[in-house]
Amino acid sequence: MATNKIESQDKAITADLFRTVGKSIEEMEAISRPSLTFWQEAWLRIRKDKAAFIGLIILIIYTILAIFAPMFSSYEFDQQDAYAMRQTFSAEHWFGTDSLGRDLWVRIWVGARVSLSIGFIAAFINSVIGTILGGFSGYIGGKFDMILMRIIDIIYGIPALIVNILVMVVLGPGIKSLIIAMVITGWAGSCRFTRGEVYRLKEQEFVLASRVLGESTFMIIVREIIPNLMGLIITNLAMAIPAAIFREAFLSYIGLGIAPPNASWGVLAKEGAAMIRLCPHMLYVPAFFICTTVLAFNLLSNGLRDAFDPRMRGTD
Amino acid sequence: MGKYVVKRVGISLLTVLVLVTVVFILVRLMPGDPFSDPKMTPTVKENLNAYYGLDKPLLQQYTTFLGNLMRGDFGYSMKYQNQTVNNLLRQSFPYSLDLGIRALVLSLSLGLVFGIVSARNRGNKIDLFFVVVAVIGTSVPDFIVGAILQYFFAVKWGLFPIAQYKGLAHTILPSIALGFYTMTSVSRIMRASMLEVVQQDYIKTARSKGISNFRITWKHQIRNAIMPVVTVLGPTVASVLTGTFVIESIFAIPGMGKYYVESVQNLDYSMILGQTVFYGIFLVFANMVVDIAYGFVDPRIRIAK
Numbered sequence: 058m059a060t061n062k063i064e065s066q067d068k069a070i071t072a073d074l075f076r077t078v079g080k081s082i083e084e085m086e087a088i089s090r091p092s093l094t095f096w097q098e099a100w101l102r103i104r105k106d107k108a109a110f111i112g113l114i115i116l117i118i119y120t121i122l123a124i125f126a127p128m129f130s131s132y133e134f135d136q137q138d139a140y141a142m143r144q145t146f147s148a149e150h151w152f153g154t155d156s157l158g159r160d161l162w163v164r165i166w167v168g169a170r171v172s173l174s175i176g177f178i179a180a181f182i183n184s185v186i187g188t189i190l191g192g193f194s195g196y197i198g199g200k201f202d203m204i205l206m207r208i209i210d211i212i213y214g215i216p217a218l219i220v221n222i223l224v225m226v227v228l229g230p231g232i233k234s235l236i237i238a239m240v241i242t243g244w245a246g247s248c249r250f251t252r253g254e255v256y257r258l259k260e261q262e263f264v265l266a267s268r269v270l271g272e273s274t275f276m277i278i279v280r281e282i283i284p285n286l287m288g289l290i291i292t293n294l295a296m297a298i299p300a301a302i303f304r305e306a307f308l309s310y311i312g313l314g315i316a317p318p319n320a321s322w323g324v325l326a327k328e329g330a331a332m333i334r335l336c337p338h339m340l341y342v343p344a345f346f347i348c349t350t351v352l353a354f355n356l357l358s359n360g361l362r363d364a365f366d367p368r369m370r371g372t373d
Numbered sequence: 374m375g376k377y378v379v380k381r382v383g384i385s386l387l388t389v390l391v392l393v394t395v396v397f398i399l400v401r402l403m404p405g406d407p408f409s410d411p412k413m414t415p416t417v418k419e420n421l422n423a424y425y426g427l428d429k430p431l432l433q434q435y436t437t438f439l440g441n442l443m444r445g446d447f448g449y450s451m452k453y454q455n456q457t458v459n460n461l462l463r464q465s466f467p468y469s470l471d472l473g474i475r476a477l478v479l480s481l482s483l484g485l486v487f488g489i490v491s492a493r494n495r496g497n498k499i500d501l502f503f504v505v506v507a508v509i510g511t512s513v514p515d516f517i518v519g520a521i522l523q524y525f526f527a528v529k530w531g532l533f534p535i536a537q538y539k540g541l542a543h544t545i546l547p548s549i550a551l552g553f554y555t556m557t558s559v560s561r562i563m564r565a566s567m568l569e570v571v572q573q574d575y576i577k578t579a580r581s582k583g584i585s586n587f588r589i590t591w592k593h594q595i596r597n598a599i600m601p602v603v604t605v606l607g608p609t610v611a612s613v614l615t616g617t618f619v620i621e622s623i624f625a626i627p628g629m630g631k632y633y634v635e636s637v638q639n640l641d642y643s644m645i646l647g648q649t650v651f652y653g654i655f656l657v658f659a660n661m662v663v664d665i666a667y668g669f670v671d672p673r674i675r676i677a678k
Contacts, residue, residue: 226637340520340524355512
């Protein structure tokens with residue numbers, strides 16, 4: 058355009074009257090921000106989100122302590138000491154001792170192993186089952202979908218706690234029973250959620266494109282749909298873990314979780330609540346760890362929700 | 374709308390049937406047996422089994438149980454003579470229901486108010502305070518809230534009775550402990566919803582018409598923002614009413630939760646069965662009522678189905 062000479066009635070407009078103000082093809086096409094993968098992008102935003110990052114740090118610290126603290130302590134979690142009963146915080150017993158003289162520092166971290174692993178494993182199995190079933194149900198639709206949704210309606214209708222209690226009574230106390238009890242009721246939620254999302258996604262062009270290219274249904278679900286749901290699935294996982302920790306604490310509290318002398322945070326809180334008048338620290342210490350863990354997960358899942366949300370891209 | 378109600382009632386009935394069947398099977402799978410007293414001779418045991426119908430084939434036990442349920446008979450205790458489930462429920466359920474309703478009313482009303490106040494003061498100290506309370510509230514299990522409230526307000530400062538359920542003063546601490554979690558989650562939902570509604574065009578329209586701030590909040594914002602809270606009402610009712618289990622044990626309230634845990638520990642089959650079924654049916658129908666009510670309130674469901 059710049060080389061064209063345009064004549065008007067009074068004055069000729071020539072090319073030398075114009076000047077490039079600095080827009081070139083290269084600049085227009087240049088990518089202004091570094092190309093990031095989905096995970097790099099999410100990590101970057103989590104790191105900027107103060108609350109979520111603090112949550113993440115707390116959880117990492119707790120996990121490390123749960124793994125290593127009992128190994129490096131001179132006490133065993135079930136080692137009783139009649140001369141050191143109901144002590145408060147001291148250099149010897151960092152978190153004091155309980156009514157049988159057991160060291161609370163060790164018991165807290167042994168309990169953390171149980172509580173955290175139940176939370177992780179139950180939530181993980183739930184979301185794997187839920188994602189796969191929900192994915193197929195939403196994608197294929199039809200009778201399979203209808204039957205599955207009616208089953209889920211029924212599972213939703215039955216109070217989860219009642220099923221949990223009954224399963225615990227039948228299977229007896231223990232980590233395995235707790236996980237089974239929570240999976241029986243828990244998968245339905247993530248299944249229903251995944252199905253709804255898949256329903257929305259399957260109408261989109263990239264799915265149509267890969268169907269046109271002759272991809273099998275299974276591969277479309279695994280390669281196209283589930284990766285697009287990854288962010289939401291992880292966010293839901295982070296929200297499901299504290300719920301499982303809560304439930305474990307609740308069941309242990311009414312005496313159906315972990316059998317003594319084993320410890321979980323729920324068991325410790327129960328023992329503490331019974332002794333609250335004599336040594337309140339026995340309740341405060343486990344209560345503190347339950348609350349901060351759940352709080353950390355809540356902060357983290359809030360942050361994850363924002364981090365994985367494509368609408369939030371580039372807003373910071 | 375009629376179709377929606379019929380469908381919802383149908384699903385609820387089916388749910389109850391599945392629940393009853395699952396509970397029946399699970400209870401029979403339990404290890405141990407209710408007459409495990411070492412003093413019992415095999416003959417006595419046999420007689421007891423026959424008396425309680427445990428020697429009959431499972432299918433027959435099941436049909437008998439279903440038939441009894443239809444007549445509103447939830448069975449009898451195997452542990453205590455002359456104690457029927459109906460009897461026990463008559464004594465204990467009113468306590469649980471009373472506590473549950475108090476907690477629900479308290480948590481819903483306070484939760485809504487806190488959510489509204491928080492949203493109206495977005496970004497300042499009042500908002501921050503409520504947000505922090507909400508975050509803490511959703512991170513603390515109710516039995517810890519209960520134990521701590523009891524310790525400070527009853528044991529240390531003596532402001533309220535420590536336990537039992539005999540008058541208004543007795544009901545306050547348990548209701549707060551039970552409703553705290555729900556209150557904070559309701560206030561969180563309400564706050565988010567209020568903030569979303571305030572950006573809608575109809576609020577701008579109302580404002581440009583010169584309607585006062587108070588009227589906008591009251592007539593337009595709250596009415597529209599309350600919908601998401603109504604959606605979670607069903608699960609909320611269930612969680613509050615099941616939460617009574619631990620709260621009852623902390624405050625020594627003679628409600629259902631206390632007896633339920635007791636019969637689980639005693640392996641009192643028919644007692645567990647009866648109570649679970651009763652509890653389950655109650656919750657399923659509470660959920661159903663909430664859903665149908667929601668259908669009436671939400672025009673999208675009213676018209677579409």
